[in-house]
Amino acid sequence: MGKPLFYEILEKPATSCIIGICSGIWFYIQKKNIGYQHVGLSYEAAIEGHHWRVITSAFSHISVLHLVFNMSALWSLGVIEQLDHLGLGVANYLHYTLVLVVVSGLLVLGMYHFLIQRFKIEYFRRVTAVGYSCVVFGWMTILSVKQPSSKLDLFGFLSLPISFAPFESLIFTSIIVPQASFLGHLSGIIVGYAIAWGLIHGMTNYWAVSMLGWIAVVFIFSLKHSGAYDFSFLEIESVTDPSLPSVRFIGNGRTLQMNTVPVEGIQIV
16 A cells, blocks of 8 residues: 555655646636637747746646646656655755756747748747646656666556656657647757756756746746736836937837937938
């Protein structure tokens, strides 16, 4: 007989909190009838300044099946919080989860950009990614390197050798769920290997808090800049040369007004 759920939660505090956050966000999305296009990450949205979507897309799930699959895998991976002797543990779990969320999201956008610009595949300009899968695949990959003898339990009855789990799951989800983001899962695997092999390393509490602070700043300012949310108390003041044209926000913060001052020898079209 396994341990009571209460004791497992105590052994996996960070995992339990993340599952609670993702479940709470899913409930809010369902209650408010929010579509994936409003919170997901896409190339077009990113170039329009919706950088906040790198974060919202990772923690949002649209269907209950999507949520259950990701959270089931994440719960199984919670054993990472107890592997302090392998350089993991709760602190590193939180540190590198932050890295996986941000870097895998940026890597997906980089892949989209390459496919659009190099191969002219316009489909990737509009495709929208959503879900915590990139982080799940990242931790699956890290555990497969750090402790290859482990097994990944899904839904309580499906058990996969962790050494093959990243690519088995990548192929499995691509076949069973055709709309699953292959590039999103692949980006998680790539970043996971980069962390496991020490290419991304040195995260401490200081760097994690600093990174979290910058993420919060970019998140808030991109929300305001994109017009997705109007922070009426937040004003961005121009520090440009007064002799040059200036752009300022008026009204509700979404209307642009340009004041032009004639400058000799320069024509502004």
